[in-house]
Amino acid sequence: MPDLNFSVLGAEPVHYAAVPMIGFRLGVTSQDPQETIYTVALRCQIQLDAARRHYSAEERANLKDLFGTPDRWGQTLKSMLWTHASVVVPQFTGNTEVQLQVPCTFDFNVAATKYFHGLSAGDLPLNFLFSGTTFYRNSEGSVQVAPISWDKESRFRLPLAAWREVIELFYPNTAWMCLRRDVFERLYKLKVEHGITSWEQLLEELLAAQDEAVRS
Numbered sequence: 001m002p003d004l005n006f007s008v009l010g011a012e013p014v015h016y017a018a019v020p021m022i023g024f025r026l027g028v029t030s031q032d033p034q035e036t037i038y039t040v041a042l043r044c045q046i047q048l049d050a051a052r053r054h055y056s057a058e059e060r061a062n063l064k065d066l067f068g069t070p071d072r073w074g075q076t077l078k079s080m081l082w083t084h085a086s087v088v089v090p091q092f093t094g095n096t097e098v099q100l101q102v103p104c105t106f107d108f109n110v111a112a113t114k115y116f117h118g119l120s121a122g123d124l125p126l127n128f129l130f131s132g133t134t135f136y137r138n139s140e141g142s143v144q145v146a147p148i149s150w151d152k153e154s155r156f157r158l159p160l161a162a163w164r165e166v167i168e169l170f171y172p173n174t175a176w177m178c179l180r181r182d183v184f185e186r187l188y189k190l191k192v193e194h195g196i197t198s199w200e201q202l203l204e205e206l207l208a209a210q211d212e213a214v215r216s
Contacts, residue, residue, distance in 0.1 A: 001146045003031035006130050008156035013166035020104040020170040033094040040089035042132040046082045052125040062118035082112045116163050123157040
């Protein structure tokens with residue numbers, strides 16, 4: 001039965017994709033260099049290993065919404081799920097490389113987005129947990145199916161610049177907000193009543209009014 005190992009070799013933004021994506025370059029190696037693997041249906045769970053990183057004072061302030069105040073981080077700073085992804089590895093003998101494409105969202109209701117956005121510099125500690133199915137031929141020539149061992153994983157530090165590049169590529173100078181419909185209707189009514197032409201102008205005027213109220 002094949003014994004496959006996986007490693008993350010690099011990452012880069014996927015240009016010309018329909019949605020924001022980062023492509024992770026995976027190395028796949030068979031313990032038997034002479035054995036031909038016909039295909040691998042590979043699945044991957046990607047976790048943010050948040051505790052495996054140092055945080056500046058600015059980052060701790062930015063991540064308060066996610067982890068609470070720094071005095072609670074001993075209980076709240078834990079690994080969290082980023083996403084799931086999959087890829088089909090074509091036929092190879094010995095070893096090969098394949099790109100695992102991972103979609104990126106800029107939705108601030110998602111914990112991973114809050115985490116990425118809250119960092120100032122450096123990298124993102126990731127843990128890749130692999131699973132899936134391997135197709136191969138045994139010594140008699142019959143096609144066989146074998147599961148990938150549950151303990152196959154690989155750590156990787158994703159440069160924060162790579163995530164920022166892909167977000168800027170798809171959302172240049174833009175951020176998204178998801179509002180309850182009743183709140184949206186109130187804002188839209190205010191926008192129409194005051195003849196305000198853009199949502200940015202509306203929010204800027206509301207913020208200016210708030211600042212004036214605080215000064216008063």
